[in-house]
Amino acid sequence: MxxxxxxxxxxxxxxxxxxxxxxxxxxxxxxxxxxxxxxxxxxxxxxxxxxxxxxxxxxxxxxxxxxxxxTQIPVAGAVDALARLATSCDVVVLTNIADHHAVARTAELARMGMPYRVIGNNGPKGAPIRALLDEFQPSTAVFIDDLPPHHSSAKKHVPHVHRLHMVAEAPLRALIPAAPDADARIDDWAEAIEHIISILETER
Ligand SMILES: [Mg+2]
Incomplete structure (x- = not known):
């Protein structure tokens, strides 16, 4: 498996x-x-x-x-949460950033304790998520993003992937309503990690 x-x-x-x-x-x-x-x-x-x-x-x-x-620093709890997930999951960072910035971002994330594969994307994320599922053939998958349109795109292309809407930055929380096409809205990693683990256990 x-x-x-x-x-x-x-x-x-x-x-x-x-x-x-x-x-x-x-x-x-x-x-x-x-x-x-x-x-x-x-x-x-x-x-x-x-x-x-x-x-x-x-x-x-x-x-x-x-x-x-x-100058970008990790969101509180993110490093530990991903490290915990990475013991039993594959982790990929799907970020809307130009390819040459994705190279720098890979190094930056690794420097901060997040040594994961980074994919630079442009536009909606449903299709690149589909490509990742084709590549990894995972037992189950969870997608995490702060922007509602990406959850809509994911729902359209890969409806079986669990979609977690997280707006981790305090200045944005009140400005971004819960994504209608996400399965859950949780804004901090302390709570999100428990939710993700429960999803993985349910869908295993
Ligand atoms: Mg974002």
């Missing part, structure tokens, strides 16, 4: 993103990000308070990952 497979997002689930990104915007670009709604693009503003143009956002994100990825 193959091992279970844990497929986890990175930003907002394994690593803090919002606070380091806000610090980068301020330090490197004199920009602010205030999250009144869950929209990164429209909430980045210059010193005059004007929202930056939508096309200015991708280069900022790319710059952050190029120079400031090492």
């Amino acid at each position: 193959n091992r279970p497979l844990i497929i986890s997002d990175c930003d907002g689930v394994l690593l803090e993103f919002i606070d380091p990104f806000i610090a980068y915007l301020k330090a490197e670009h004199a920009l602010t990000l205030r999250l009144d709604s869950f929209a990164l693009t429209g909430n980045v503003r210059d010193a005059s308070g004007n929202a930056i143009a939508a096309e200015a956002f991708p280069p900022l994100l790319d710059g952050f990952f190029t120079t400031h990825m090492p």
Whole structure:
């Protein structure tokens, strides 16, 4: 019997993103990000308070990952939870990030105690999850992500995979409603690890 497979997002689930990104915007670009709604693009503003143009956002994100990825710290409990799961499961990190950043991210995660395979993705995650299931043929699988559209995509492509909606970053918790297509919403790893283990035991 193959091992279970844990497929986890990175930003907002394994690593803090919002606070380091806000610090980068301020330090490197004199920009602010205030999250009144869950929209990164429209909430980045210059010193005059004007929202930056939508096309200015991708280069900022790319710059952050190029120079400031090492400022991202693990979400509380993530390292220990994955280490515990990895004793009996395969663990893959599925992150929407360019391929060359995925290489750096692999090293960063390993440096912080998360030495797992990292897959850089672009767009909805259902199809890449399907590909991982084809590759690993796991006994059971759990998918963890903070963004509701990825749960919808997963439900469409791999409805049998357990979908855990986790918004680990405090500034986002109130802004992101429970994903309608997820099976559960748990925002911290202390509770999530027990839930995941119970799912693995039930579906074994
Ligand atoms: Mg995320």
